[in-house]
Amino acid sequence: MEIAEELAKQQKAISVAEFFEKNRQILGFDSAPRAIITCVKEAVDNSLDACEEAGILPDVFVQIKRIGDYYKIIVEDNGPGIVAEEIPRVFAKMLYGSRFHTLRQSRGQQGIGISAAVLYAQLTSGKPARVTSKIGPDRPAINYELIINTAKNEPEILHEGESDWERPRGTRIELELEGTYVRSRRQSVFGYLKNVAVVNPHARITLVEPDGNIELFERATETAPRKAYAIQPHPAGTELGELIRLLRYTERKRLGVFLRETFSSIGPITTQEICKLANLGAERAPQSLTHEEAKRLLSTFKQIKVKSPPVDCLSPIGEGLIKTGLEKEFKLDFVATAIRPVSVFAGNPFLVEVGLGYGGELDKEGRADILRFANRVPLIYQQGACAITHAAENVPWKNYSCAQPPGNGLPTGPVVLMVHIASTNIPFTSESKDAIADLPEIITETELALKEVGRKLRRYLSRQSVLSERREKEEIIKKLLPRIADKLSEILGEDKPDITLVVAKIMGNLFVKRLYDQKDGFVSVKINLENHGEIIRSFKLHEVLSQEPYSVSLETKSMPIGDNYDCFWKISLKPGEGQQISYDVPSGTKFSETVIEGLESEVVTGARVI
Amino acid sequence: MAKIDVAQEKLMGLARLLYDQFQNGIVPFIALPSRTKNNIEYSVEDDVWIYGGQETLRSVKTIRGAKTILKTVHMAELLIKEHLQNNRGSTLREVYYISENWDVAKFNEQAESDRLIEDLEIVTGLQREDFHIRPEEDGAAIFGPLRIKEQTRRGEREIHCQEDVGEAGYQIPFNVDNIQFLDHDAKIIMAIETGGMYARLIENGFDDDFGALLVHIKGQPARSTRRMIKKLNEKLNLPVVVFTDGDPWSYRIFASIAYGAIKSAHLSDQLVTPSARFLGVQPSDIVDYELSTDRLTDQDIHALRSELTDPRFKTPYWEKQINLQLELKRKAEQQAFAGKGLDYVTKTYLPERLSEMDL
Numbered sequence: 012m013e014i015a016e017e018l019a020k021q022q023k024a025i026s027v028a029e030f031f032e033k034n035r036q037i038l039g040f041d042s043a044p045r046a047i048i049t050c051v052k053e054a055v056d057n058s059l060d061a062c063e064e065a066g067i068l069p070d071v072f073v074q075i076k077r078i079g080d081y082y083k084i085i086v087e088d089n090g091p092g093i094v095a096e097e098i099p100r101v102f103a104k105m106l107y108g109s110r111f112h113t114l115r116q117s118r119g120q121q122g123i124g125i126s127a128a129v130l131y132a133q134l135t136s137g138k139p140a141r142v143t144s145k146i147g148p149d150r151p152a153i154n155y156e157l158i159i160n161t162a163k164n165e166p167e168i169l170h171e172g173e174s175d176w177e178r179p180r181g182t183r184i185e186l187e188l189e190g191t192y193v194r195s196r197r198q199s200v201f202g203y204l205k206n207v208a209v210v211n212p213h214a215r216i217t218l219v220e221p222d223g224n225i226e227l228f229e230r231a232t233e234t235a236p237r238k239a240y241a242i243q244p245h246p247a248g249t250e251l252g253e254l255i256r257l258l259r260y261t262e263r264k265r266l267g268v269f270l271r272e273t274f275s276s277i278g279p280i281t282t283q284e285i286c287k288l289a290n291l292g293a294e295r296a297p298q299s300l301t302h303e304e305a306k307r308l309l310s311t312f313k314q315i316k317v318k319s320p321p322v323d324c325l326s327p328i329g330e331g332l333i334k335t336g337l338e339k340e341f342k343l344d345f346v347a348t349a350i351r352p353v354s355v356f357a358g359n360p361f362l363v364e365v366g367l368g369y370g371g372e373l374d375k376e377g378r379a380d381i382l383r384f385a386n387r388v389p390l391i392y393q394q395g396a397c398a399i400t401h402a403a404e405n406v407p408w409k410n411y412s413c414a415q416p417p418g419n420g421l422p423t424g425p426v427v428l429m430v431h432i433a434s435t436n437i438p439f440t441s442e443s444k445d446a447i448a449d450l451p452e453i454i455t456e457t458e459l460a461l462k463e464v465g466r467k468l469r470r471y472l473s474r475q476s477v478l479s480e481r482r483e484k485e486e487i488i489k490k491l492l493p494r495i496a497d498k499l500s501e502i503l504g505e506d507k508p509d510i511t512l513v514v515a516k517i518m519g520n521l522f523v524k525r526l527y528d529q530k531d532g533f534v535s536v537k538i539n540l541e542n543h544g545e546i547i548r549s550f551k552l553h554e555v556l557s558q559e560p561y562s563v564s565l566e567t568k569s570m571p572i573g574d575n576y577d578c579f580w581k582i583s584l585k586p587g588e589g590q591q592i593s594y595d596v597p598s599g600t601k602f603s604e605t606v607i608e609g610l611e612s613e614v615v616t617g618a619r620v621i
Numbered sequence: 622m623a624k625i626d627v628a629q630e631k632l633m634g635l636a637r638l639l640y641d642q643f644q645n646g647i648v649p650f651i652a653l654p655s656r657t658k659n660n661i662e663y664s665v666e667d668d669v670w671i672y673g674g675q676e677t678l679r680s681v682k683t684i685r686g687a688k689t690i691l692k693t694v695h696m697a698e699l700l701i702k703e704h705l706q707n708n709r710g711s712t713l714r715e716v717y718y719i720s721e722n723w724d725v726a727k728f729n730e731q732a733e734s735d736r737l738i739e740d741l742e743i744v745t746g747l748q749r750e751d752f753h754i755r756p757e758e759d760g761a762a763i764f765g766p767l768r769i770k771e772q773t774r775r776g777e778r779e780i781h782c783q784e785d786v787g788e789a790g791y792q793i794p795f796n797v798d799n800i801q802f803l804d805h806d807a808k809i810i811m812a813i814e815t816g817g818m819y820a821r822l823i824e825n826g827f828d829d830d831f832g833a834l835l836v837h838i839k840g841q842p843a844r845s846t847r848r849m850i851k852k853l854n855e856k857l858n859l860p861v862v863v864f865t866d867g868d869p870w871s872y873r874i875f876a877s878i879a880y881g882a883i884k885s886a887h888l889s890d891q892l893v894t895p896s897a898r899f900l901g902v903q904p905s906d907i908v909d910y911e912l913s914t915d916r917l918t919d920q921d922i923h924a925l926r927s928e929l930t931d932p933r934f935k936t937p938y939w940e941k942q943i944n945l946q947l948e949l950k951r952k953a954e955q956q957a958f959a960g961k962g963l964d965y966v967t968k969t970y971l972p973e974r975l976s977e978m979d980l
Contacts, residue, residue, distance in 0.1 A: 491684070491687040
């Protein structure tokens, strides 16, 4: 026998399950603390996905118990349940799932996660996964004990039965596995669920920890996120091999119809344009295209402008709920949000939405926290390798009133950043879904969104500093000046000094003061006006008098109102400018308070403002 | 006019000034000379360093300024109504505690109330004693061939500063005006920084052997100590030398005796002894006498550099000594002489230095 033939005997197919058994780090089971987090994450992702598809507000219960050397993880939801015959394959067959072949945003994509958790549990504790599911109030709950036959990648059922369950519908999974339970801040089951709660404010999540401590992440809104619809692939970014496959296996008979039906964002007019440009008849059978012609077709995709993919394949959180989510889990003084329009990378639509929280009880010194999310799933490992982090580090935070270490980086100070990337296909750097790959389109869009919230923060902070200056001045004029004046009059034994002009000067106000001089048979009146502000002030000054004035120094209009005369002057004063108005009235004339029209009441001292 | 009336009138004058500013629509302010080393200048008339023409304004335009003026007004009221009108007094620390009842005008620390009292001295041209404010410490001590008469609250006392005192010497009271010098047998006045060296010189009989009046200044000397040195210098017509550690902080002690302190330059003409001379420890002594030394700390180096830009130290002598020390990167204490034997300082170092200085 030839050596090659000898060697050929040893060649055999490897099942996916066997492959992952040997390479568990790829799926996020590389350390004991992480194993527990990953199992919880896979089960919770599935629960939330199922509830959303069924339009149910999720109520997820997570419990972790210590059993001898092992931990038992229980995750229970109020979702639609899973029909009995599907349960074994959903939980105990790798690469079995409902979402891989559709273009729609969902947490799970490949159908690996939960079966990998089952496999990990089975490998470390030797115990099967116990699954209970109920699909309606009148149906019995179905129980399974399952393991994965790794050689065949097929489920094996150890036990099958029915039972009563108080829930109307839902799914429950119990896994027993080896691991370590940690309760550190970020990379822990608690930290993970807290972040889940930020981006899923419509969900109620309960966590019972091994020591019996109960953490409740309460629902902050009754509005479920918009349901994401499946769409066709977008022509931008489609690759040649993919196009050839689509052409060959389509059931369409004509190229024009094929283009319209297979791709999103292509209508009749675009179809005509493409065919003309590629020099291909719209009537041709798609299967008849040669390799050369397919290539020509693909190049026209890039030449013409195709509109963005429809948004309804994505389910963004929305600015309102981002704000709610951040405010629910952090104590903040200010929240800014931004959502970018839908963009495309390699034919996949995606959008970026961000939130920025400032102040409150956030750490005033350290580096800003950055919460990363992909399709509503928190990313808690490998922050430094992620496109989101890289984009945040590229932003010139100094321009937005934030401290930033030299040579760029995350801002420092009381800032929390939240970035959510929604896509029909998130480009992770590895199957453990820890970090998003550095695609230029994603980095650019994330930067733009962060700059937008940065601008909003800068506006907020500059408004705050104007306010605090105003508050400081108010403290001076309301608290300190009157006390100084009181003390001075006590020391000197005199009447309290008149502080109004000083107040006007400090506040930068318009100062108005009327002086009377009793003469023989008439009163000579002077009104002093001074503009202590830094802008030109134009206004009308009214005097309401019981007698008509005479010897008026400045042209005035006066009109009788009832028994009185309303005299008014139009005046404009530059910064620092003053003016005096004088007039005489017969003795016994009644005055009312001088009135200023056309200015804010807080910038006027010494007159009534209307 | 009685002293007490002058003080009251000056304080009322300050209140009147602020009151009139309000009435005339002037945003109230108090102008003070700025108390930094950049604003002290040499006065040919008195041979001391005093404040220059730079002014800082305390204005009610800012919260800080408004609070300071409110505190000033509170303080003026306390001094007029409690101290002067009732002929009572308080210590600097008591004043700080009294402000507890002043609500927003309360002082945050004693240094703040001390500073404000200095401000009032400057504004009124008076001294804190005129407001009946006492310092805590009763100055330092003197040991040497001198007989004095002190007017105390319990009558007159005649004291000889060797025969009638214990080993610690005669305690300088805070009011030096109450002391009269009767007779003496001294040739020199020596101000000494540390208690250790003061005790060493007494133990070695240096006061008798050299006719020295030893003044223990206890670190940075209090005003009464500086006033006492000045009074001894002027009334007895004796030269003054200052003997301190060899580090930048000690040079500042010497400067406050001989040139005037930045903090109290408004009183320089009453506190400063312009003829006082620096005896040591000089940086050049570290080399000449091979003293045991410590490394200069970062703060020491910073303080030395700052002295190089201090107008009071702008003399060839100090520039040479300070630059030498920066080069050596070492400092020495007075007690370092003990390394050469307990008598070394009185038998060798001091006689040599004094003859170098022609004393």
